[in-house]
Amino acid sequence: MSSNSVDTMSPTEVVIVGLGPTGATLANILGGYGINVLVLEREESIYPLPRAVHFDDEAMRVFQSVGLAGQIDPKVRVNCGTRFVDKNQDLLLDWPRPQDIGPLGWYPSYRFHQPDLEADLNDGLARQDSVTVLRGCTVTDIVQDNDGAIISWKQNGKPSQVRADFVVGADGARSVVRHSFDCDWEDLGFKERWLVVDVQLTADRSDLGDFTIQTCDRARPTTYVRCPREWRRWEISLHDHERDEDVVGDDFIWPHMRPSITPDEGRIVRRAVYNFESKLSDKWRDRRCFIAGDAAHLMPPFLGQGMCAGVRDVANLGWKLAAVLRWNAPDALLDTYERERRPHTRVYIETAVNVGRMMNNAETAETLTHAINPDGSAQMKSISRGLAHAMGPADGHLAGARMPQPVLADGRRLSDAMAGRFAVIAGRDALADHADHLPDDASAIILDADAHEALADLLEIQGVSALAIRPDFYCYGGVQGGDAAAIAPFFSDLRAQISSTA
Ligand SMILES: Cc1cc2nc3c(=O)[nH]c(=O)nc-3n(C[C@H](O)[C@H](O)[C@H](O)COP(=O)(O)OP(=O)(O)OC[C@H]3O[C@@H](n4cnc5c(N)ncnc54)[C@H](O)[C@@H]3O)c2cc1C
Incomplete structure (x- = not known):
């Protein structure tokens, strides 16, 4: 050759x-x-x-x-949240993240x-x-x-x-x-240069705490991130006139670390200028x-x-x-x-x-709070949205909603039981009556809600008599209330969309 x-x-x-x-x-x-x-x-x-x-x-x-x-x-x-501070490092707003396991079966933020x-x-x-x-x-x-x-x-x-x-x-x-x-x-229009500095701590700096610290200083917004073990991250916004080769030098970096840290307390292992974009x-x-x-x-x-x-x-x-x-x-x-x-x-x-x-842009507790939540409450909400244009049944009911992760009667968590397949959940009678319309074992696990209290609860909370959850844990759809006649076409539609019906 x-x-x-x-x-x-x-x-x-x-x-x-x-x-x-x-x-x-x-x-x-x-x-x-x-x-x-x-x-x-x-x-x-x-x-x-x-x-x-x-x-x-x-x-x-x-x-x-x-x-x-x-x-x-x-x-x-587990991420405990962000403290927004002013340029003197005085607290403006505390935004703790939940410290409990959420409906998806995991902590909201890591x-x-x-x-x-x-x-x-x-x-x-x-x-x-x-x-x-x-x-x-x-x-x-x-x-x-x-x-x-x-x-x-x-x-x-x-x-x-x-x-x-x-x-x-x-x-x-x-x-x-x-x-x-x-x-x-x-291009969705955002473009900013930031310097990212990763540090391995070499001295005790437990005083920095476990929160992310966002320094709200319009002249130089800076983010400090508490990462696992000895790893810490600083992100420092840059001005247009500042040249990449200058800002990656020690002379620029150490004085711009907020909260501050000295070379005796940490070793810089990475310094990189990024163009943050939205595309x-x-x-x-x-x-x-x-x-x-x-x-x-x-x-x-x-x-x-x-x-x-x-x-x-x-x-x-x-x-x-x-x-x-x-x-x-x-x-x-x-x-x-x-x-x-x-x-x-x-x-x-x-x-x-x-x-x-x-x-x-926010520099005071008032502007920050207002910017976070226009109604003035100091609660910063995360986005947790379903899919807006999801595939699903003809009426689109529940299609694309994010589904929780219940625990089954045998102790398995739903995602483990699904093993890459759909979960089709309904009462025992509905499953028996419409068995011919159900997807096969390769593509779906069929779960009898009468045998799993958490699944019966899920149907009740969603107000449906049958539910199909996709392998990516978004909802395929649900059959509203007691509409028994809708169950067979619901199962058949699902089967046609995800497998050969031949
Ligand atoms: C400073 C900073 C902080 C961030 N923080 C977060 C955060 O906290 N949380 C978060 O969710 N996201 C964060 N992100 C975004 C996140 O880093 C990226 O979205 C993520 O790394 C993208 O992963 P990817 O696998 O799609 O692409 P990449 O990580 O870019 O991987 C692409 C891979 O493709 C390979 N490759 C490229 N071209 C070829 C080729 N022609 N042939 C073969 N291989 C090729 C590359 O070598 C690379 O391994 C951050 C980004 C930055 C810059």
């Missing part, structure tokens, strides 16, 4: 480009269905320093669904060390027989036809290619997959190719939601790919990925931008 020849690998079902948190989560999800996956990652190893520092209960529930929450949980910290999380996600992949990870591979080209795509890459200068049924670009902001299809960024790709699918995570959207990190949005993307796309590849679902199901995820992500981007503007 000449050195210019192209190695061609055996065809695979899904190629994932990029093994950041988005790609690694998707590979774990698809591996759980036994789908043949090839992951191509440019870097030789996990990046050893943090970028994201926060994730939420929804992300943790996805990690639970791929069997990794048990190993991730001991390494994270602090984490990204290299730990990525190592855990990679551990998960090492246990998946159907997933192959190739590092040191830079994807250069994707060519589609009606049935799939040819993905080309270079490893140490050597060209290779593979054919796949589907390609998912989880390859970050400069996604080569996004560039391979005809689409544009929609949304106008297309997330082109025939056999999809984009997810930062490849599809960029948001400023003020809510700590960029990575979480990527995890939600692949929780959504993962089961739909499995439905098409394993349950013979119609291809149209895959169109619901962009339809559901794009508007949902837009809400998070817009909220992150608003929070950023508020942080950058």
Whole structure:
């Protein structure tokens, strides 16, 4: 073989480009269905320093669904909230986060060390027989036809290619997959330069406390984040005239750390200037190719939601790919990925931008409180929204609502029992009467609400006699009240949308 020849690998079902948190989560999800996956990652190893520092209960529930929450949980910290202070570090507003496990079965907000999380996600992949990870591979080209795509890459200068049924670009902001299809960024208008400084404490600074500290100083907003173990993060806003090469120097950094810290108390391990932007790709699918995570959207990190949005993307796309590849679902199901995820992500981007503007402009308790909640109450609310344009039953009842995680009578938590499938919940008689219309065991677990008190409660709270929860834990829909005649078509519709009815 000449050195210019192209190695061609055996065809695979899904190629994932990029093994950041988005790609690694998707590979774990698809591996759980036994789908043949090839992951191509440019870097030789996990990046050893943090970028994201926060994730939420929804992300943790996805990690639970791929069997990794048990190993991730001991390494994270429950986030206790944010203290907004003025430039003298005097308290303006306290925003504690709930310290109780919420309806999704996890704490609402966690602090984490990204290299730990990525190592855990990679551990998960090492246990998946159907997933192959190739590092040191830079994807250069994707060519589609009606049935799939040819993905080309270079490893140490050597060209290779593979054919796949589907390609998912989880390859970050400069996604080569996004560039391979005809689409544009929609710019939502936020652009700021911030300096991010990661520090490992070398002395006791327990006086800093466990809260995030937001210094509300219009001249120089600054964020301090209490990360796990000895890790701490400072984010310092920059002025236009300040040059990157100057602000990454010690002379600039140490005096600008608020709350303050000295070189005797901590070691700077990373200093990086970021352009925080707010962008949304106008297309997330082109025939056999999809984009997810930062490849599809960029948001400023003020809510700590960029990575979480990527995890939600692949929780959504993962089961739909499995439905098409394993349950013979119609291809149209895959169109619901962009339809559901794009508007949902837009809400998070817009909220992150608003929070950023508020942080950058409020300087007094009054303006801060007002900015947080226009009715004047000092309660800062988080967004927790369902999907606005969700697939579902004909009447759309409950479609896209976020579903809680009840505990079943045998002690299993709902997500564990679902194991990547739908949960169809109804009373014993309704299930028996309409058994012919139910989805099969491969695509759904059928749960008798009469045998599980928590599920009977769930039906009652939602005011429905039957309920279907999707593998990404959003609601497919519910049958309102006692409308017995609606149950059979509800089950049949579900079955037709997620599997072959033949
Ligand atoms: C300062 C800062 C703080 C943040 N804090 C938070 C936070 O607290 N919480 C949160 O949820 N989000 C946060 N974010 C956002 C979060 O970091 C990103 O949204 C997240 O990392 C995106 O993950 P990803 O896997 O989609 O992309 P990336 O992490 O960018 O991963 C993409 C991967 O693709 C690989 N790749 C790229 N091109 C190719 C190619 N051609 N071939 C092969 N491989 C390729 C790259 O090497 C990389 O490994 C923060 C961001 C910043 C900048």
